[in-house]
Amino acid sequence: MKLVTLNEKEFKKFADNNSQITFHQTKEWANLKKHNGWMHVFIGLKDKEKVVSASLLLYKKVPFFNKYMYYSPRGFLIDYNDKKLLKEFTNKLKKYIKENNGIFVKIDPYVEYKSHDNNGDVTDKLDNSKIVDNLKELGYIHMGFNLMQTTLQPRWMHVIDTNRKMDEVLKDMESKTRQILNKNEKSAIKTRVIKKDELKIFKEIMQKTADRREFVDRPLSYYENMWDELEKSGILKIVIAEIDFEEFLDNTKKELKENEDELNSRIYKHDNNLLKMNEKKYNNSNKLNKDNIDRLNKQIDKINDYIQKYGKTKVLGGILFLIYKNEVLSLFGGTLDDVMNFQSAYSCHFWGIKYAVENNYKKYNFYGITGDFNENNPLYGLYLFKKNFGGYVVELIGEFDLIVSPFWYFIYNLSYKIYHFIKKIRSKIKNN
Numbered sequence: 525m526k527l528v529t530l531n532e533k534e535f536k537k538f539a540d541n542n543s544q545i546t547f548h549q550t551k552e553w554a555n556l557k558k559h560n561g562w563m564h565v566f567i568g569l570k571d572k573e574k575v576v577s578a579s580l581l582l583y584k585k586v587p588f589f590n591k592y593m594y595y596s597p598r599g600f601l602i603d604y605n606d607k608k609l610l611k612e613f614t615n616k617l618k619k620y621i622k623e624n625n626g627i628f629v630k631i632d633p634y635v636e637y638k639s640h641d642n643n644g645d646v647t648d649k650l651d652n653s654k655i656v657d658n659l660k661e662l663g664y665i666h667m668g669f670n671l672m673q674t675t676l677q678p679r680w681m682h683v684i685d686t687n688r689k690m691d692e693v694l695k696d697m698e699s700k701t702r703q704i705l706n707k708n709e710k711s712a713i714k715t716r717v718i719k720k721d722e723l724k725i726f727k728e729i730m731q732k733t734a735d736r737r738e739f740v741d742r743p744l745s746y747y748e749n750m751w752d753e754l755e756k757s758g759i760l761k762i763v764i765a766e767i768d769f770e771e772f773l774d775n776t777k778k779e780l781k782e783n784e785d786e787l788n789s790r791i792y793k794h795d796n797n798l799l800k801m802n803e804k805k806y807n808n809s810n811k812l813n814k815d816n817i818d819r820l821n822k823q824i825d826k827i828n829d830y831i832q833k834y835g836k837t838k839v840l841g842g843i844l845f846l847i848y849k850n851e852v853l854s855l856f857g858g859t860l861d862d863v864m865n866f867q868s869a870y871s872c873h874f875w876g877i878k879y880a881v882e883n884n885y886k887k888y889n890f891y892g893i894t895g896d897f898n899e900n901n902p903l904y905g906l907y908l909f910k911k912n913f914g915g916y917v918v919e920l921i922g923e924f925d926l927i928v929s930p931f932w933y934f935i936y937n938l939s940y941k942i943y944h945f946i947k948k949i950r951s952k953i954k955n956n
Contacts, residue, residue, distance in 0.1 A: 525571050527616035530578060535566035538575045539601055540849065544634045547759050547848040548597035548677075549580045556753040557582055559746075562595075567620065569602075569613045577602035577613050583626065588939075591932050592626045598677065599633030604655040607662075614662050618928050627932040631664070632677050632923045640917035644897040644907075656921050664924035671895035673903075675923050678892035682907065684915035686852070686880035686888045693881060696914030701870065708871045710779075712771035713840065715875040718762050720755070723747050726762050729842045733858025747844075754846070763875050764842035765868035769834065773827045780820040787813035840868035845876055851887040852880040873913065888915075895919060 530538075532551045539545050547553055554564040561584055568578035579600040583592045602613055621629055639650035660666055670679060686693060694702060718726060727744045734741035754760035787810060793799030794806060801809075830838070843857030854876055859868055873890070880888040890910040894903045895917075901907075927933045 525569055525576070525612055525616070527567060527569050527613070527620055530566040530568040530575070532566065534575065535568065535578055535580070538568065538578050542578075542601040544599070544601055545849050546598050546634055546851075547754075547846045547853075548634075549601060550757075550759070550848065552754050552757050552759055553597065554580055554582065556749060559749045559753075567617070569609075569616065577609060579617075581629070583624075586627065586936055586939075589932070589935070590625060591929075591936075592621075592624065593936065594621055594626050594629035595676075596629060596631045599631040599635065604633065604635055604652075604658060607658045610658055611662055614664075614926065618926065621928045627929050627936055628925050628927045630676070630923060630925050632675060632679075633921055635921050637669075637919045637921045640919055642911055642914065642916050644895070644917045652921060659921075659924050664926050667923040667925065669895075669922060673892055673894060679920045679922050680893050680895040681918045681920070682890040682893050682910040682915055683851075683918050684877060684880075684888045684890075684913060685886065686877065687884065687886045688881070690878065690881050693877060693914065698912040698914075701912045704867055704870045705874055708867065710772075710775055711866065712768040712775060713765055713866060713868060713871050714768065715763050715765050715871050718764055718842075720748075720751050722764075723751060723762075725764060725839055726842050726844070729764070729839070729858045729860055730856075732860050736861055750844075759846055759848050761845045761847060761879075762842060763845065763872050765840045765866075765871045766837050767840055767863070767866060767868075768837050769827055769831045770836050773824065773831070776820055776823050776827060780817060780824070783813045783816045783820065787817070838863060840866050841872060843869070843872040843876065845879075847879075847885070850885060851889050852876050852885050853889040854891055856891075869909070877913070890915075893917070 536551070539549050554562075557564065562582040563584065564580060564582050566578065566580055568575040570576065577600060579596045579602075582595045582597060585592055600613065603609060617629065633655075635652055635655060636650060637652055637656070639647045641647055656666065667675070673680075684693065684696075723744065727741075727747055730741045730747075750760055751762075790799065790801075790806070790809060790813075794801065839860065840863045841857065841859035844855045846853045846855050854873060857869065857872060877888045879885075890913070893907040893910060894901060896903075897907065898904065925933075
C-alpha cells in the first residue's frame with residue numbers, strides 16, 4: 525500500500541461513501557479554513573488503485589519556527605477497528621509529516637465512544653473502547669475523556685434520530701417543549717432562511733448574545749467567509765425567528781372572543797335551564813374562561829406596547845446550521861436581549877428538526893453539551909434545554925496527538941502555554 529495525495533474528486537468519491545463523513549472533511553470546509561491561515565491537502569492510502577482510507581489534512585506554520593502542525597478535522601476516514609489498516613496508515617502518515625517538516629498531527633475522530641440515553645447514562649448498545657486502545661497502542665497520545673467544552677470540536681453532543689415520522693419525533697419531546705412550540709405558533713413566531721445581504725441581522729444577534737454571555741464574537745467578515753465558502757453547496761443555512769405582532773394581536777383577539785362567547789353561552793344556557801351541569805364544574809369552567817379573558821386582555825395591552833416600540837415585526841434570534849450527508853447540525857446561535865421571553869430558540873431548533881425529517885436526514889445534532897450531568901454544573905441548563913426535545917447523548921472518543929518530532933512537540937507546547945499565560949495577564953491588566 526502507498527500513501528498518496530488525492531485530488532478533490534478522488535477524495536470526495538471516497539469520503540461521501542464513508543459513514544464518518546461530516547462537513548469537516550469537505551473541500552468547502554478546507555477552503556473556509558484558508559481564511560484563518562490553514563493550508564490543506566487530501567491524502568489517501570491506496571491498495572493498488574483502490575483508496576482504502578483517506579483524510580483531509582489542515583496544516584499551519586508554527587510561529588517563529590520552520591515547522592508545521594497538522595490537524596485532521598474529525599479524524600481519518602478509516603475503519604478504526606481494523607488495527608492492521610490503521611497501523612499501515614499511521615506509519616505512512618508519520619513518514620509523510622516528517623518529510624514535510626511537521627511536528628505532530630491532531631485528530632478528533634467522529635467515532636462514538638460509548639452509547640448513552642437521554643439522561644446521559646451509559647447503555648449496552650455500543651462500546652468502542654477497543655478503538656481508543658488501538659490508537660494508544662499505535663503511539664497516539666489521548667487527550668483524555670474531558671467532560672467540559674475544552675476540545676477543538678465538542679466531544680459531547682445531543683442528537684435526535686430523524687429518519688422517522690414527525691409525529692414520532694414530537695412524541696419523544698417533553699410536554700413542556702411541545703407546549704412552548706404551540707405557544708410560539710400562536711404568537712405568530714415564524715422562521716425563515718436569510719439571504720446574504722441579511723448577514724448583519726445574524727451578526728447583531730450573535731454580538732448581543734456574546735455581550736450577554738461574556739464571550740468574544742467573530743467579526744462580520746467571518747460570517748461572510750462562511751457564506752461564500754459553504755452556502756452555495758447547501759452546507760450552510762442561517763435561520764432567524766421573527767414575530768409578527770399584528771398577527772399575534774389578531775390571534776389573541778380571536779382567542780379572547782372564543783372565551784367570551786363560550787362563557788356567555790354557558791351562562792345563558794345555565795340561567796335558562798338549557799344546560800344541565802354540576803354547579804362546581806360550572807363555576808370552575810366559568811372561572812377558567814374569566815381567567816383567560818383577564819390574561820388575554822393583558823396580553824393585548826402588552827402586544828400593543830410591542831407594536832408601539834418595534835412596529836409590525838421584530839427579529840428575535842437565529843441559528844447557523846451546517847448540513848451535510850447524514851445530519852443537520854446546529855453550530856451556534858443566539859437571541860436578542862430585549863425579546864428573550866419569546867423563547868425563539870425553540871422555534872429555530874424546530875425548523876432544523878423538521879428540515880431533517882422532511883429531507884430524509886438521519887440525525888438532527890444539537891451539537892455541544894458537557895458530559896457533566898450534575899444539576900450544579902453551570903452548563904447543565906444547556907443540556908436540559910436540548911434533552912427536553914428527546915433524543916440521546918453522544919460521547920465521542922476524544923482528541924489524540926500523533927507525535928512525529930518529540931523535541932519540537934515539547935517546544936510547541938511550551939510556547940503555547942507561555943503565549944496563553946501572557947495573553948491572560950494582558951487581559952487582566954486591560955480589565956483592571
